[in-house]
Amino acid sequence: MALKTKDEYIESLRGMNPTVYMFGERITNVVDNPRLRAGIEATGSTYEAAGLEEYRSLLVTNSPLINDQVNRFTLPPSSIGDLVARVKINRLLGGRVGTCFQRCTGLDCLxxxxxxxxxxxQKYGTEYNRRFLEFLKHVQKNDLACNAGVTDVxxxxxxxxxxQPDRDMYLRVAERRPGGIVVRGAKAHQTGSLSSHEIIVLPTRAMRKGDEDYAVAFAIPTDTPGLxxxxxxSTLDMRELQGCDTGNTRYSKYCPTVIFNDVFVPWERVFMCGEVEFAGDLVMKFSAFHRQSHGGCKSGKIDCMVGAALTMMDYNGTxxxxxxxxxxxxxxxxxxxLYGCSIAASYEGKRQPSGTYFIDPVLANASKIHEGKEMAEAGRLLVDIAGGFVSDLPSDRDLAxxxxxxxxYKYLQGAAGVPVENRVKMLRLVEKLALESADTVSDIHGGGSPEAxxxxxxxxxxLEGKxxxxxxxxEIESWR
Ligand SMILES: Cc1cc2nc3c(=O)[nH]c(=O)nc-3n(C[C@H](O)[C@H](O)[C@H](O)COP(=O)(O)OP(=O)(O)OC[C@H]3O[C@@H](n4cnc5c(N)ncnc54)[C@H](O)[C@@H]3O)c2cc1C
Structure with a gap:
């Protein structure tokens, strides 16, 4: 069976050896670093939920490619039902972790x-699709997590x-060798790059003649030499490192800048190399899938925010x-x-020549525009309901x-009978849901800026149809 348990997932990361820096220091133990572990726990929830009886039928399905059960986070959609399931699992998991679980970006690349x-x-007689399907089999058989290396600096x-005066501002092919390519550049905001086994690199924008070295797509393990x-x-990172004032929320998000310092990529892992006219379509398809994904996870996050708001009302006597x-x-x-728009984008999806189903991009983008404004409004309402202690609650260390x-303890009491500890924990959760920079900024810029x-x-x-x-x-018949 191709499914990993959460423990097996975490152990598999322990077996990797990525080059990592944080706050000026080299990190050698990623899995046990509290800040990174909080992100790994969030991704781990995608493995955990797949093993739970109540969610199994939603998260686990058969892959015809390997003829085995797989986690849906490794499955490109081949039906409307698959498109709908993407949104439903994202909502479920967004509600369970209250932040980003960092596994949808890789799926959106796939x-x-x-x-x-x-x-x-079809156009060039290349063999990119065969190579991609071999990679996909590897991902599915080993139940791997992938991250999306899209945004260039x-x-x-x-x-x-x-x-660009400096040629490395967009990741590019620096050298072609008989066995593969050497790439150089940097990808920013790499959500969950250390919670992932593989990084999938796509171009970040449409390209034109002259940009051939930049029109490159590939996948490599996240501990490849040179990465x-x-x-x-991010706003709450020191609290995770200190193990204090996190209100017991286990999950978090981090987004490294990943530098490709002359990294070798074997041809077998190269999925595009120089076909400039397809760069725009690749990033458009990724972005549309990703904006549909957000409609699921962010509506799940609002579910959690609503629960926090109602609980604070109980605790405050309001x-x-x-x-x-x-x-x-x-x-x-x-x-x-938000959810409705994303679900509608799924039901209006269409089969593509490869057999994969693509969502309705207009509905997916409408969902994301809605998110950019309305998540901030949901956060504002949550803070309004919860009260000012969201901003300046005394530390757990003062309470101790x-x-x-x-x-x-005397002055932090709320409604009669509510333990102060619970009120403190819930206020910390509200602070995280409404103000954690790594996740709230993604409401605006994640999957592309609002103008995109x-x-x-x-x-x-x-538009012509309209x-x-x-x-x-x-009753105007002429073209004017
Ligand atoms: C929390 C978070 C998580 C993310 N996760 C990932 C991830 O996992 N993988 C990944 O690849 N990326 C990720 N991103 C990156 C995200 O896609 C980018 O932040 C987004 O595309 C904006 O790019 P930028 O940050 O470089 O801002 P800029 O491109 O500098 O944009 C800033 C503003 O300038 C405008 N602008 C910029 N250039 C132009 C132009 N030429 N013409 C007109 N207007 C312009 C934009 O519209 C925007 O309003 C993440 C971002 C965030 C914040």
């Missing part, structure tokens, strides 16, 4: 590659890749206050609109201090 490698082969945003993961700061109940409704309808602890969603909507919508509707009603 989905895009399963379509575009086939299309490139980009240097001067007004210049195309080959126009350097530099873990960035559960019957009508304006707060209205605000809970405002949170719920935001989650359902024998001199002031008893006074704090808008441009996608304009490009993918049937003009035709208006002209028909106005």
């Amino acid at each position: 989905c895009a590659l399963s379509i575009v490698t086939y299309d490139i082969d 980009k240097g001067d945003r007004s210049l195309s890749p080959h126009e 350097i993961h530099v873990v960035g700061r 559960s019957k206050v009508s304006h707060l109940r209205q605000k809970v409704i405002d949170m719920v309808h935001r989650a359902e609109t 201090n024998p001199e002031i602890g008893p006074l704090l 969603h808008r441009v996608s909507i304009l490009r993918e919508s049937d 003009k035709g509707l208006a002209k028909r009603l106005a």
Whole structure:
């Protein structure tokens, strides 16, 4: 059977040896580092849930490619049902971890590659799709987690890749050898790169003549020599390292900058190399899949935020206050609109020539635009409901201090009978759900900046069809 348990997943990461830096120091034990472990635990939930009886039928399915049971996080969709399941599992897991579980980005790369490698082969007679399917078998048989190496550091945003004064601002092929290519560059915001076994690299934008060295896609293990993961700061990271004031939330997200310092990639792992006209389609397909994914996980996160809001109302003695109940409704309808858009994108999906199903990109982008604004509103409502202690609650260490602890326990009481510890834990969770930078910024920029969603909507919508509707009603027959 091709399924790993959560423990087997964590042990498999222990067997890897990536080059990692964090806060100026080399990290040699990734799995036991509290900051990174919180991210690994979040990804681990995708393995754990697949083993639970109640979720198994949703998360586990048969893969015709290896004729075995696989975790859906390794399965490009080959039906509308598969597209719908993507959103449902993301909502389930978003609610279980309350942050990003860091496994959808890799799946979204697999989905895009399963379509575009086939299309490139049709045009050029290349063998990218065969190589990709061999890689996919490896991922499915070993139940691997992959991360998405898409966002280049980009240097001067007004210049195309080959126009940059420093040629390495977009990841590029620096050398071609008989056995493979050597790549150089850096990918930013690499969600869960150290929770993953493989990094899948795609171009970050459409490309044109002159950009051939930059139109490259491939997959390599995350501990390949020359890969350097530099873990960035985020609002709550020191608390994880100190093991204090986290309110017991086990899960977290981190997004390193990953430097490719002349990394060798064997040809067997190269899925695009120089076909500039397909770079745009590859990133568009990835982004659309990823924006659909967000509709699932972020609605799951709002589920968790609603639960936190209601619990805080119980703890504060405000559960019957009508304006707060209205605000809970405002949170719920935001989650359902987000989810509804993503589910609709799935039901409107279409079969592609490779056999993979692609979602409706307009609906997926509409979902992401909604997320960019409405997650912030859901967070604002949650903070409104929970109260000001979200921002400045005394530390667990003060609560444990024998001199002031008893006074704090007295003054941090809420509704009668509610243990102070529970109120403190829930306030910490609210702080994390509403303010953790690594996850809340992704509501805006994850899967591309808001303008990218808008441009996608304009490009993918049937604008001429809509003009035709208006002209028909106005009885205008000419093209003008
Ligand atoms: C928490 C988080 C997690 C992420 N996870 C991943 C991941 O796992 N993998 C991955 O590959 N990426 C990931 N990303 C990256 C994400 O896709 C990018 O942040 C996003 O595409 C924006 O790119 P940027 O950050 O370089 O900002 P910029 O591209 O610099 O954008 C900043 C602003 O400038 C505008 N802009 C930039 N260039 C132009 C231009 N030429 N013309 C007009 N407007 C322009 C943008 O629209 C935006 O409003 C993640 C990001 C975040 C915040």
